[in-house]
Amino acid sequence: MGEAMVRVLAPGMFSTVQDLGRAGWFHAGVGVSGAVDRGALGLANRLVGNAESAAGIECVLGRLRLEATRSAVVAVTGAPAPITVDGRVEGLASVLFLEAGQRLELGVAATGLRCYVAVRGGIDVPPVLGSRSRDTLAGLGPEPLRAGDELPIGPAPRTWPTLELAPLAALTDDPLPVRVRLGPRADWFHNPTDLFTGHWRVATDSDRIGLRLDRPDDAPPLRRSVSGELPTEGMPLGAIQIPPSGQPVVFLADHPITGGYPVVGTVVDADIDALGQARPGRVIRFRPWLP
Structure with missing residues (x-):
């Protein structure tokens, strides 16, 4: 064989x-x-x-x-x-x-x-x-x-499956609520809570590195209050980095481990998997994380 x-x-x-x-x-x-x-x-x-x-x-x-x-x-x-x-x-x-x-x-x-x-x-x-x-x-x-x-294929484990079918909640394309801890660079923005106003849409150029987000023209922008350069610092999974365009990037599995653009907030770990299933056009609504 x-x-x-x-x-x-x-x-x-x-x-x-x-x-x-x-x-x-x-x-x-x-x-x-x-x-x-x-x-x-x-x-x-x-x-x-x-x-x-x-x-x-x-x-x-x-x-x-x-x-x-x-x-x-x-x-x-x-x-x-x-x-x-x-x-x-x-x-x-x-x-x-x-x-x-x-x-x-x-x-x-x-x-x-x-x-x-x-x-x-x-x-x-x-x-x-x-x-x-x-x-x-x-x-x-x-x-x-x-x-x-x-x-x-590797050697089969000793344990055998105990279920024939796992019950799952249905995936939908409904607006996705995502919890966020503000920081560590929320103080670099005039109104960091504008992140929670209205909604964002997943852009077509998103990938395993990160979700790029667009916003309706009438929504309040995320405006920086600090114009200087930020020293390169570590980037965690779920970091919401704001490049000069003002359009957020939410870092996913293949994200860079350092970056120089400010991070306005970080998605809580429990909501990362759901973002991984968000296809282009999906509406994202950020919400403040309440411990």
Whole structure:
């Protein structure tokens, strides 16, 4: 019997291998990266009996097609793309059993942005600095998937899935409330609370590095009260950086670890995954975090 593999027949719009990231390398100038929607990847892994940190596939919108070279147990979570196995319709967040030669196909998700595919045993590509994640900013980790790629699968864990289907709240394109702690550079703006006035929209040039946000013309701008330059400082996940354009960038998984533009606030960690599913045009409403 040959080594267990998943063969990529079509990679969709943009698919990468992701785990929960490479923590502990900030001192060397390397960010964490990892899945943008960490909860969705963790759920997919739990469904197939993996540790939540096992590497899976992150796919933008869908249109991913895979073929199992040997029997495999898989699960798909995240954005609700239509799922079929050899043409048979399957459910989101369910445990799927593939025989050798069977094909898993994702259609296009009507809502949300990122789908996650976990395989029992995990995607076993060589780790880089302790992680199998692709960091699109630093160029670390495995290359984005291409048709014809064969991804090795690691040894199956001892534990078996205990659920056939996980109940999930439906993803929608409704306005998304996002909680924010103001600071550390809120004092660089005349009215930092203007961040909470009205709404913002996700711009088309958003990616794994960050969400770029646009605003209606009649909304109050975020005007700086300090005109000087800010020394380069650390940038956390969820930082809302304000470049000279005044249009915020919310940093996601592949964000730079330092920056020189002021951060007016930081999104609370519990709301980061939801931002990872916000597609261009989605309305974002920032709200002050109340501990």
